[in-house]
Amino acid sequence: MNKLYLLLAAVVAVVVVVASSIFIVDEREKALVLQFGQIKAVKEEPGLGFKVPFIQDVVKYDSRILSIDTVPIEVTPSDDRRLVVDAFARYRIADVVVFRQAVGGDGLAGAANRLEGILNPQIREVLGSDGVTSNTILSADRSILATRIKERAQTRAAALGLEVVDVRLKQTNLPVQNLDATFARMRAEREREAADEIARGNEAAQRVRAQADRTVVELVSEANKNSEITRGEADAQRNRAYADAYGEDQEFFEFYRSLTAYERALKGSNSSMVITPDSEFFNYLNGPTSRASAAQ
Template sequence: MRLTTLIIPALVVAAVGAMSSLFVVDEREKALVLQFGQIRDVKEEPGLSVKIPFIQEVVRYDDRILSLDTDTIEVTPSDDRRLVVDAFARYRIADVVKFRQAVGAGGVRLAEERLSSILNSKIREVLGADQVTSDTILSENRAELMVRIRNQSRSEALGLGLDVVDVRLKQTNLPSQNLNATFARMRAEREREAADEVARGNEAAQRVRALADRTVVETLSEAEREAQVVRGEADAERNGIFAEAFGADPEFFAFYRSLQAYENALQGSNSSMVMTPDSEFFDYLKSDQVSQ
């Protein structure tokens, strides 16, 4: 019984020690074996590994590509138009030994603070360089600027054991205090363009209206000329008929002209004429026979 009492605790301690000495490295991570804070071993391959229990500890780091959003900053390109810029980066822990030596127990949180500072510094440096204007940053050419930011950030981040895989500019906007002025300038420009278009439209309308008025005048003039010609021809034909009738029978022509005079003079239902009874106007009304 006394032997059994000693063996069981020993087996328990051995089992706990054996379990404490074994650890598994996942394929998505890297691990460091530390002894009293010093690096004793690096485990970069996945699988089962061994450490000294209670003396050594295992620190794990993610081996996947991680994401970091930078703080919003203001940059001033060469044309002095300030822009508000924020970016994001993709990075991974390339060297776990350098990473541990650089950040210590601060881990990923401290590393991202330092990496964010590096990124912001390089963004200001690249976007504020000569020959880089706000139009360049806002155009498709900014892809080249992002590559430059990534390369410069990568060379400095390697000292932290980090590899900067990619850097992207998410937003490049004007500061809020400049937006109203910019919108006002854009609005004035659009209003000027609209006024120019209206002026050109009015000018074209005036030309069309003047052409239409001239066409109307020319058409009316031509129609009036043709009407005068037709009227003159008709008058000439009528006068010819009258002349022929007068030549054939002057007395009948005089009688016909008197009837026309009566008709023109006595129009309407309330026509009155005052004249002497022996007026020549009534010669054909007074005569009961027509002279031969």
């Protein structure tokens, strides 16, 4: 009976020892075998690994691409227009041995803090360099600036065993204390542009109005000219008709002119004339006898 217990205890001990000496690494991980804090083996390929039980430990790290959001920082471009920049980076553990030696037992949390300490100074340095204005940061050229930040950060991150895969400027805003002044300046610029547009519109309207007035004057002048020509031609025809009538019957022509003169002179209800009764003006009113005697 005691032998059976001893056999079972031995089997359990063997199972425990074997289980303690085996570890599994999947495709998303990298593993280090540590003995009293010293690196004894590196396991980067997925599969089974072995260690000395109870003496060696296994530390696993994520081998995938990781991300970090930096704390928003204030930068001052070359045009002295301060901006608040919020960036993020993607990185991965490139050398797990260097990574362990650099961060120790702090793991990924410690690596993220140290990487942020690398990124923020590079963001300030690149965005505050000569030739970089706030308009450049806010334009499509910001991708070029992000690449420069990544390249500079990569050099320093290599000392941590990290590879910086990408850096992006997520948000770029104005400081709160500058918003009112910026909005006021933008409003003034828009009002100035509106005033310029109104002035150009008024100028164009004035040109159209002047052209229309000129066209009206030309049309009226042309119409007046044509009417004067027509009136002159009508007067000429009338005078020619009078002349023809006078040539054919002088007595009738004088009679017609006298009637026309009577009509014009005696027109209206309050016309007054001071004239002698035997005046030649009334020749045709006095009858043929008086007219004939006046003619003699």
